[in-house]
Amino acid sequence: MTPNNNNSSSSSRGIEERRKERGPGAMRIIVPLQGVVQGRGGLVLGSVIPCALFYFLQLYLRKNRSPPPTAAPPESQSQSQSSHSLTPRRSMRSPTRPPFVSSRANHATDREVSLHYLGLKACKENPFDAHSNPSGIIQMGLADNQAMAGLMGDVLKAAFNPSQIVLTAGASAALEILGFCLAEPGNAFLVPSPYYPGFDRDFNLRTGVELVPVPCRSTDNFDATINALERAFNQTKKRGVAVRALLISNPSNPVGKTLDSEMLTMLLEFAREKNIHLICDEIYAGSVYDSPEFISIAKFLESGEFDKRRVHIIYGTSKDLGLAGFRVGALYSYNDTVVNAAQKFARFCSVSSHTQCLLISILSDSQFIKKYLRENQRRLRERSAAFSEGLTKAGIRCFKSNGGLYLWVEMADLMPSFNQKGEHALWERLLSEAKINITPGSACHCIQPGWFRVCFATLSDHDASVALQRIQEFSKRCKT
Amino acid sequence: MTPNNNNSSSSSRGIEERRKERGPGAMRIIVPLQGVVQGRGGLVLGSVIPCALFYFLQLYLRKNRSPPPTAAPPESQSQSQSSHSLTPRRSMRSPTRPPFVSSRANHATDREVSLHYLGLKACKENPFDAHSNPSGIIQMGLADNQAMAGLMGDVLKAAFNPSQIVLTAGASAALEILGFCLAEPGNAFLVPSPYYPGFDRDFNLRTGVELVPVPCRSTDNFDATINALERAFNQTKKRGVAVRALLISNPSNPVGKTLDSEMLTMLLEFAREKNIHLICDEIYAGSVYDSPEFISIAKFLESGEFDKRRVHIIYGTSKDLGLAGFRVGALYSYNDTVVNAAQKFARFCSVSSHTQCLLISILSDSQFIKKYLRENQRRLRERSAAFSEGLTKAGIRCFKSNGGLYLWVEMADLMPSFNQKGEHALWERLLSEAKINITPGSACHCIQPGWFRVCFATLSDHDASVALQRIQEFSKRCKT
Numbered sequence: 001m002t003p004n005n006n007n008s009s010s011s012s013r014g015i016e017e018r019r020k021e022r023g024p025g026a027m028r029i030i031v032p033l034q035g036v037v038q039g040r041g042g043l044v045l046g047s048v049i050p051c052a053l054f055y056f057l058q059l060y061l062r063k064n065r066s067p068p069p070t071a072a073p074p075e076s077q078s079q080s081q082s083s084h085s086l087t088p089r090r091s092m093r094s095p096t097r098p099p100f101v102s103s104r105a106n107h108a109t110d111r112e113v114s115l116h117y118l119g120l121k122a123c124k125e126n127p128f129d130a131h132s133n134p135s136g137i138i139q140m141g142l143a144d145n146q147a148m149a150g151l152m153g154d155v156l157k158a159a160f161n162p163s164q165i166v167l168t169a170g171a172s173a174a175l176e177i178l179g180f181c182l183a184e185p186g187n188a189f190l191v192p193s194p195y196y197p198g199f200d201r202d203f204n205l206r207t208g209v210e211l212v213p214v215p216c217r218s219t220d221n222f223d224a225t226i227n228a229l230e231r232a233f234n235q236t237k238k239r240g241v242a243v244r245a246l247l248i249s250n251p252s253n254p255v256g257k258t259l260d261s262e263m264l265t266m267l268l269e270f271a272r273e274k275n276i277h278l279i280c281d282e283i284y285a286g287s288v289y290d291s292p293e294f295i296s297i298a299k300f301l302e303s304g305e306f307d308k309r310r311v312h313i314i315y316g317t318s319k320d321l322g323l324a325g326f327r328v329g330a331l332y333s334y335n336d337t338v339v340n341a342a343q344k345f346a347r348f349c350s351v352s353s354h355t356q357c358l359l360i361s362i363l364s365d366s367q368f369i370k371k372y373l374r375e376n377q378r379r380l381r382e383r384s385a386a387f388s389e390g391l392t393k394a395g396i397r398c399f400k401s402n403g404g405l406y407l408w409v410e411m412a413d414l415m416p417s418f419n420q421k422g423e424h425a426l427w428e429r430l431l432s433e434a435k436i437n438i439t440p441g442s443a444c445h446c447i448q449p450g451w452f453r454v455c456f457a458t459l460s461d462h463d464a465s466v467a468l469q470r471i472q473e474f475s476k477r478c479k480t
Numbered sequence: 481m482t483p484n485n486n487n488s489s490s491s492s493r494g495i496e497e498r499r500k501e502r503g504p505g506a507m508r509i510i511v512p513l514q515g516v517v518q519g520r521g522g523l524v525l526g527s528v529i530p531c532a533l534f535y536f537l538q539l540y541l542r543k544n545r546s547p548p549p550t551a552a553p554p555e556s557q558s559q560s561q562s563s564h565s566l567t568p569r570r571s572m573r574s575p576t577r578p579p580f581v582s583s584r585a586n587h588a589t590d591r592e593v594s595l596h597y598l599g600l601k602a603c604k605e606n607p608f609d610a611h612s613n614p615s616g617i618i619q620m621g622l623a624d625n626q627a628m629a630g631l632m633g634d635v636l637k638a639a640f641n642p643s644q645i646v647l648t649a650g651a652s653a654a655l656e657i658l659g660f661c662l663a664e665p666g667n668a669f670l671v672p673s674p675y676y677p678g679f680d681r682d683f684n685l686r687t688g689v690e691l692v693p694v695p696c697r698s699t700d701n702f703d704a705t706i707n708a709l710e711r712a713f714n715q716t717k718k719r720g721v722a723v724r725a726l727l728i729s730n731p732s733n734p735v736g737k738t739l740d741s742e743m744l745t746m747l748l749e750f751a752r753e754k755n756i757h758l759i760c761d762e763i764y765a766g767s768v769y770d771s772p773e774f775i776s777i778a779k780f781l782e783s784g785e786f787d788k789r790r791v792h793i794i795y796g797t798s799k800d801l802g803l804a805g806f807r808v809g810a811l812y813s814y815n816d817t818v819v820n821a822a823q824k825f826a827r828f829c830s831v832s833s834h835t836q837c838l839l840i841s842i843l844s845d846s847q848f849i850k851k852y853l854r855e856n857q858r859r860l861r862e863r864s865a866a867f868s869e870g871l872t873k874a875g876i877r878c879f880k881s882n883g884g885l886y887l888w889v890e891m892a893d894l895m896p897s898f899n900q901k902g903e904h905a906l907w908e909r910l911l912s913e914a915k916i917n918i919t920p921g922s923a924c925h926c927i928q929p930g931w932f933r934v935c936f937a938t939l940s941d942h943d944a945s946v947a948l949q950r951i952q953e954f955s956k957r958c959k960t
Contacts, residue, residue, distance in 0.1 A: 122917060130943060205584070206686070349828055350807050352808070358834060
């Protein structure tokens with residue numbers, strides 16, 4: 001109550017006290033240093049003090065520098081070494097180093113020491129009930145009557161442990177949470193490109209994670225190659241940016257192609273060698289309408305050969321069940337720290353209990369779900385074939401996709417010039433003349449100009465034929 | 481495709497190119513500098529180069545330093561001056577400086593240059609329809625059939641502009657978004673304490689905003705005083721931490737008291753003088769069950785005396801409508817940059833369209849809503865009075881609350897010692913012996929030990945009487 005009773009901030013008081021303890025000697029150093037920073041010190045002092053500090057820093061660094069070839073390196077150093085070393089990849093397999101988890105995730109799991117949360121926990125463990133538990137604890141610490149719901153179930157078609165699922169308001173929120181958990185701001189994720197344009201928004205807006213495209217080419221069937229991965233990894237490290245994860249979509253978006261066993265093994269081995277995470281966005285898994293069959297990354301982990309703690313799967317109901325408006329996404333992680341932190345972060349993106357109830361009743365009818373997915377895949381297959389045929393007739397090459405709600409097509413012939421500018425010009429003409437909006441490959445960070453993503457699933461049969469007609473007429477006009 | 485074709489990161493390539501343009505002269509400086517940073521350069525060069533750089537820095541700073549007493553100070557300097565100056569507050573009124581908006585918010589509003597988003601925008605402006613707009617643009621760039629819903633309406637009982645409302649999955653998400661928009665990580669918000677324990681989680685988990693309690697005391701009826709605000713502001717600035725906002729709840733949580741016109745004016749003037757934002761959490765506004773009446777901050781802004789751009793209101797359906805499970809919160813801001821960025825951030829916390837539909841149909845029956853709120857207030861008043869009476873009988877002092885779902889009570893008499901340790905011990909005994917969970921004041925950052933928040937609204941009449949009986953018996957046992 002007195003003016004000296006400055007309780008508002010204990011940490012500031014701590015600094016004051018420590019400053020007093022140091023005595024006047026410390027002040028003699030601090031004052032000229034302040035002068036240096038503010039440009040108010042003398043010219044001599046302002047130059048000599050930093051000079052002396054740098055001299056001692058150099059001495060210190062010389063003494064403490066560990067000889068690179070022999071000493072056991074800390075995590076970050078070992079990463080940069082492995083990327084430059086010529087030792088065979090297999091030698092990196094054992095022992096397994098724990099994958100990095102961000103300070104934000106560790107902070108989130110460290111919290112909850114407040115009595116407020118301890119009380120809530122005690123109530124949950126021994127809740128009062130007038131009949132069944134009359135000596136239980138009465139909850140008078142929670143201001144709302146919310147049933148903190150956790151829809152844990154079999155949304156994904158695989159054997160998943162419900163306690164490792166974190167529900168979120170849409171898959172974007174689940175992806176963003178991984179950004180918060182697996183990286184510090186300024187860290188990077190590698191992403192084979194072309195990739196889904198929304199990834200940029202999901203990671204760049206708030207998490208501060210940089211996405212580094214790993215260019216894939218038509219000559220490789222738009223598959224990621226180990227060379228491209230290594231190059232992107234090394235170049236990013238060279239810039240002083242730590243790579244924390246490899247982000248893939250399976251089936252891939254925008255290419256619409258499932259990843260085979262060989263590719264999944266290669267990606268898992270790369271993640272292990274670089275000691276980074278592997279994020280698999282499998283949101284179109286139920287929309288694979290043609291062979292080869294979809295294989296979830298979860299399948300590979302059953303062998304026990306790979307360290308599960310670095311693998312995280314994204315799923316949601318928006319694509320396969322056509323329930324985008326429901327905003328139901330799921331993060332499945334094998335890493336307990338990530339699950340724990342994600343559950344706390346999910347406070348900011350929780351799913352309405354009203355929607356959860358409806359979803360549970362939809363999903364519990366597994367006969368219906370199976371029938372729905374089968375019928376959906378049949379229609380996707382039909383529509384994809386119709387579009388593929390129609391576009392081919394117009395002289396437009398379609399990539400052989402087997403999943404997703406889109407085709408990946410090449411229109412380089414129609415561009416005024418074979419570069420990104422030409423692609424942009426074609427996209428603008430399609431929009432203004434043909435009145436068709438498709439996604440240009442450059443928006444997906446595609447390295448080769450001339451590729452476009454054509455989404456065909458939302459149109460009615462009538463509108464689909466109008467769209468095809470417009471594209472065909474436009475193509476004809478362009479070529480004549 | 482060739483090893484030299486390092487297209488994976490355009491930014492790194494840009495740096496490479498710029499480095500080449502600089503030529504060998506630049507490299508002669510860069511190489512020893514790298515040595516300095518890595519501790520691998522010579523002792524002499526490693527000390528002389530920084531010394532020389534600091535010398536020129538000092539020279540530069542000397543030349544470019546503006547004389548403080550006359551020149552117009554930049555924003556941050558003027559803030560520290562006003563906090564120390566003795567000029568009357570009224571002189572600060574005009575001209576109005578624009579309130580700070582974070583780089584994250586500016587970055588979010590700057591984005592959307594991707595053709596992907598430009599295409600979506602063009603489709604929205606001229607959408608194809610087989611009948612009404614057959615020459616419109618066909619949407620084949622959006623992979624889902626989501627109706628990107630925007631429930632804009634009259635959830636709040638005031639004249640609000642729908643275009644300034646951003647819907648979020650719960651009020652926590654709306655608060656967190658303000659943390660992202662109004663502050664850089666490491667910045668601070670002032671919060672009169674005791675305050676809602678959830679604020680710590682909402683701002684500390686991911687936004688990196690530090691909450692600085694502004695202690696309020698029973699002798700001031702737990703009102704914030706201008707002295708306490710000034711002290712907290714100055715102490716925070718002294719630590720080198722920028723204060724960006726003042727965060728209040730009205731009616732206050734945990735005290736359960738509405739803020740009067742005088743208090744609101746004082747807070748608005750303080751925010752103006754310090755050029756900081758004012759965040760008003762009005763989530764219990766409809767749960768004010770006794771006089772004096774609730775006054776929204778929006779009311780004050782109608783006079784036009786204050787700069788609206790620094791005011792942001794939080795609302796939600798969880799408390800007043802008992803719909804916590806719906807996860808429907810709202811951020812109302814008068815600041816266009818904040819609204820724009822928040823709309824983008826809300827991608828990660830959007831409300832299920834299924835829940836939005838139900839909510840619209842509930843809210844459109846305004847007769848029902850009025851009746852519901854009136855009945856809810858009547859029951860809150862009754863329950864509050866019953867608890868107040870019962871606790872007073874047990875010798876426990878209750879603060880005169882007029883809103884919220886809780887009472888703010890003093891139990892210092894029952895504590896083994898008059899400090900936070902004693903408060904903790906009493907809370908533990910209440911939990912283990914009386915089997916009652918209430919929120920200790922320390923969890924709300926209350927400066928005075930012995931105060932507790934007792935939530936009374938979630939209990940049935942029977943359970944409420946059991947709870948009261950337990951507290952009364954416990955109090956009797958403690959005193960004998």
